[in-house]
Amino acid sequence: MRVLVVEDDIELQGQLSRMLEHSGFQVNLAADGQEGLYYATDYDIDVAIIDLGLPKMDGLELINRIRDKDLDFPILVLTARSGWRAKVQGLDSGADDYLTKPFQPEELMARVNALLRRASGKTHTKIVHGPLALDLKKKTVLNGDLEMDLTAFEYKVLEHFMMHPKVIVNKARLVDCLYDYNEEKDSNVIEVIIARLRKKLELQAKFKPIETLRGRGYRFNPDNHDGSG
Amino acid sequence: MRVLVVEDDIELQGQLSRMLEHSGFQVNLAADGQEGLYYATDYDIDVAIIDLGLPKMDGLELINRIRDKDLDFPILVLTARSGWRAKVQGLDSGADDYLTKPFQPEELMARVNALLRRASGKTHTKIVHGPLALDLKKKTVLNGDLEMDLTAFEYKVLEHFMMHPKVIVNKARLVDCLYDYNEEKDSNVIEVIIARLRKKLELQAKFKPIETLRGRGYRFNPDNHDGSG
DNA sequence: GAGACCATTAATTTGCGATTAAGCCAATCA
DNA sequence: TGATTGGCTTAATCGCAAATTAATGGTCTC
Numbered sequence: 001m002r003v004l005v006v007e008d009d010i011e012l013q014g015q016l017s018r019m020l021e022h023s024g025f026q027v028n029l030a031a032d033g034q035e036g037l038y039y040a041t042d043y044d045i046d047v048a049i050i051d052l053g054l055p056k057m058d059g060l061e062l063i064n065r066i067r068d069k070d071l072d073f074p075i076l077v078l079t080a081r082s083g084w085r086a087k088v089q090g091l092d093s094g095a096d097d098y099l100t101k102p103f104q105p106e107e108l109m110a111r112v113n114a115l116l117r118r119a120s121g122k123t124h125t126k127i128v129h130g131p132l133a134l135d136l137k138k139k140t141v142l143n144g145d146l147e148m149d150l151t152a153f154e155y156k157v158l159e160h161f162m163m164h165p166k167v168i169v170n171k172a173r174l175v176d177c178l179y180d181y182n183e184e185k186d187s188n189v190i191e192v193i194i195a196r197l198r199k200k201l202e203l204q205a206k207f208k209p210i211e212t213l214r215g216r217g218y219r220f221n222p223d224n225h226d227g228s229g
Numbered sequence: 230m231r232v233l234v235v236e237d238d239i240e241l242q243g244q245l246s247r248m249l250e251h252s253g254f255q256v257n258l259a260a261d262g263q264e265g266l267y268y269a270t271d272y273d274i275d276v277a278i279i280d281l282g283l284p285k286m287d288g289l290e291l292i293n294r295i296r297d298k299d300l301d302f303p304i305l306v307l308t309a310r311s312g313w314r315a316k317v318q319g320l321d322s323g324a325d326d327y328l329t330k331p332f333q334p335e336e337l338m339a340r341v342n343a344l345l346r347r348a349s350g351k352t353h354t355k356i357v358h359g360p361l362a363l364d365l366k367k368k369t370v371l372n373g374d375l376e377m378d379l380t381a382f383e384y385k386v387l388e389h390f391m392m393h394p395k396v397i398v399n400k401a402r403l404v405d406c407l408y409d410y411n412e413e414k415d416s417n418v419i420e421v422i423i424a425r426l427r428k429k430l431e432l433q434a435k436f437k438p439i440e441t442l443r444g445r446g447y448r449f450n451p452d453n454h455d456g457s458g
Numbered sequence: 459g460a461g462a463c464c465a466t467t468a469a470t471t472t473g474c475g476a477t478t479a480a481g482c483c484a485a486t487c488a
Numbered sequence: 489t490g491a492t493t494g495g496c497t498t499a500a501t502c503g504c505a506a507a508t509t510a511a512t513g514g515t516c517t518c
Contacts, residue, residue: 151495164350168368173350176343183339189497191475198476214474214505215381216368380506417464418508424466443463443516 001116002026004048006036006062007078008055016049019105020112033057033065040066040073047115049108050095051078067094067138072125074115076108094137127162129222131207134162143201153178154197157190161210161220170217194218230345231255233277235265235291236307237284245278248334249341262286262294269295274302276344278337279324281308296323301351303344305337356391358451360436363391372430382407383426386419390439390449399446423447 003025007013010031017027028043030036032055040048040062048066052059063075077098096118097111127134133142139155141148150158160169160177171190175182178189194210201207211219232254236242239260246256257272259265261284269277269291277295281288292304306327325347326340356363362371370377370387379387385406389398400419407418423439430436440448 153496166367166369167350169350170346173346176346181336181339181343183335183342187497188475188499191477192497195476195478212475213381215507216384382507416508417510420464421466421508423464427465441464 001046002028002044003112004028004030004036004039004043004045004050006030006033006048006050006054006059008032008051008053012051015105016108019109023109031055033059033062036062037065040071041069045071045073047073047112047119048075049078049112050075053080063094067135072137074119076111076115078103094139129162129165129220130209132158132162132201132209132222134159143207148200150200151196153189153193154200157193158197161218165220165222168213168217168219174218190218230275231257231273232341233257233259233265233268233272233274233279235259235262235277235279235283235288237261237280237282241280244334245337248338252338260284262288262291265291266294269300269302270298274300276302276341276348277304278341279304279306281306292323303348305340305344307332358391358394358449359438361391361430361438361451363388372436377429379429380425382418382422383429386422387426390447394449394451397442397446397448403447 001024003020005013005016005020005027007016007029008031013029013031017029020027028039028045030039034056036048036050036054037057039045050059050062054062057065059077063077066075074096075094077095078101079098080101096115099108099111125136127136131144135141136159139159141150141155141158156177157174160174174190175184175187178193198208198210201209209220209222209224211221211224213219230253232249234242234245234249234256236245236258237260242258242260246258249256257268257274259268263285265277265279265283266286268274279288279291283291286294288306292306295304303325304323306324307330308327309330325344328337328340350366353364353366356365360373364370365388368384370379370384386403389403389406403419404413404416407422427437427439430438438449438451438453440450440453442448
């Protein structure tokens with residue numbers, strides 16, 4: 001198992017590599033984002049530990065570049081910022097877990113192992129239906145050759161649809177995709193998002209996969225190239 | 230819907246069960262992990278609320294035992310620890326959501342409901358009677374090879390029939406399938422829906438499975454390929 | 459054969475969903 | 489820090505499918 005460590009703090013670097021090697025990992029050390037990207041590309045990495053605060057290339061940018069190259073090893077983010085926002089941002093951008101500095105060595109090892117375990121069971125990170133190709137890691141969707149420009153909400157709804165094709169999904173369930181917790185009754189968020197999604201889907205590829213089933217919900221049916229919904 | 234609550238704090242126990250019962254749930258109360266496991270095993274639980282800090286058997290262990298027994302109802306974890314670690318641990322171990330104490334009653338109810346919505350999509354059961362195949366997950370019905378185009382009401386009635394074949398169902402019971410609350414007397418909704426359903430069933434496959442039992446109700450009998458109703 | 463019960467169709471009403479636009483909030487940038 | 493942008497939210501309107509009601513005719517039971 002090969003671990004890529006991208007960390008500019010020399011002391012922490014040494015600490016990490018000692019711990020990891022002690023647990024039987026091969027370790028690649030990089031001190032900045034550029035170097036990190038080089039290793040990520042040219043070595044067969046199983047898991048990466050990336051510090052967010054890096055010289056030359058920011059940690060988040062590094063993650064984006066890695067995912068852009070379709071490298072899908074799991075990424076553990078190290079962050080000094082303890083703010084909630086920074087964390088979510090990290091996970092949204094293609095990272096799989098994060099750890100706030102300072103941390104206990106055992107916790108880091110536990111998380112690395114957990115990521116490897118999870119990764120071994122994960123087969124497909126891409127879902128393809130018709131002209132649409134969704135990348136769960138990168139959180140992007142290609143419509144034909146073009147990458148769709150989706151908002152966070154549009155993406156969440158489309159992801160749910162593509163993970164549950166040909167299933168009638170009621171609106172309450174779709175609302176669950178958007179908010180952690182929400183029991184609001186009189187809102188038409190879903191209708192609005194569906195409308196925008198349809199527009200974007202149709203724009204690029206005359207593709208009308210979202211059917212309406214009045215009173216029952218919506219259904220994603222990639223076979224509808226003409227659209228009955 | 231039956232909820233299992235595993236909580237050792239008597240006061241919180243009472244609070245929870247009051248809330249849940251008020252929302253129309255059946256509630257099983259357990260004060261420790263052992264008791265919880267007993268209820269989980271012997272009752273048909275739809276969703277469980279489990280406190281992590283429990284006497285006799287730790288909440289996490291309870292969850293593990295439940296999952297080991299292949300019981301797959303959704304689990305909501307309550308935790309006093311506010312650390313991210315405890316939460317991740319809970320989710321990794323087979324829980325589906327968590328809530329940090331103290332919490333707002335509405336939030337708990339919202340999450341329980343969200344879990345139930347999510348779970349309802351997991352049952353990939355198909356019910357087949359004669360030429361009809363109903364997919365509970367997709368909420369669609371195939372009549373022969375063709376998918377039936379059903380309205381929300383028609384689907385609800387047909388689903389009930391197919392889940393209770395050869396049983397006489399009176400009209401009041403069918404009305405309950407359509408509305409949450411309804412005490413209306415003089416309406417012929419059911420007759421109208423039955424008529425439309427029959428038409429659609431017959432249209433595609435000359436199939437007349439809905440019998441009328443005058444004064445008693447209706448009966449779905451998939452054996453009637455000629456139709457005695 | 460009278461009356462209750464049901465089937466069927468047609469007419470009416472309702473309320474869902476589509477769509478648009480304006481308001482609002484937060485993140486980003488100057 | 490104030491301005492700007494982009495995206496989420498809310499509201500209002502409109503068309504239409506579906507639900508409801510009503511009316512008529514059929515059928516079973518006693």
